[in-house]
Amino acid sequence: AQSVSQHNHHVILSEAASLELGCNYSYGGTVNLFWYVQYPGQHLQLLLKYFSGDPLVKGIKGFEAEFIKSKFSFNLRKPSVQWSDTAEYFCAVARDSSASKIIFGSGTRLSIRP
């Protein structure tokens, strides 16, 4: 079965620190990869997505993610975090089909110290 693993449950950083959140998936076929963010009290928003092409994907708010096929990974990065980045981050995977269900990882709570 398809699964998504996020190994960091809670990450605490100071402002301006660099961020990397890990994400691994287990599915051998063609996949589409996503990072979603959920700010406190708000609904899910798409940060970035990978379908094909350049494995380094740029998203909104300065986030980027790199797809490494050999490692089944899609880690999220940001060079310098801000207090406003405090949120829950979810990695997600969908199979490459016309209407595909998205499977979410367990999420990583990011807390930024001002």
Added chain:
Amino acid sequence: GAVVSQHPSRVICKSGTSVKIECRSLDFQATTMFWYRQFPKQSLMLMATSNEGSKATYEQGVEKDKFLINHASLTLSTLTVTSAHPEDSSFYICSAWTGPLRNTEAFFGQGTRLTVV
């Protein structure tokens, strides 16, 4: 971006009663919608895939007789929690794609918080 709207946003019901949650795609047609459940401080768990005009496809471990899904039109899917119990209390979220997978993204409703007392 596209809008997916859920109603109600919050509902409190008595144990043993049924609750209906609506999910609407406001500015696009969605032949397929998805229903998720999110427990506090946990991830979204896919419950079922709602298909317009046909039966929903449930994930393993999800009781289809308890969580009734109806997708009567291209813009509306409903989730009915039947004979609700306190353990059904959770945050329920729906989502839909606006078009072919590669050209778009999934949009999520704002969620419905169900509390069964």
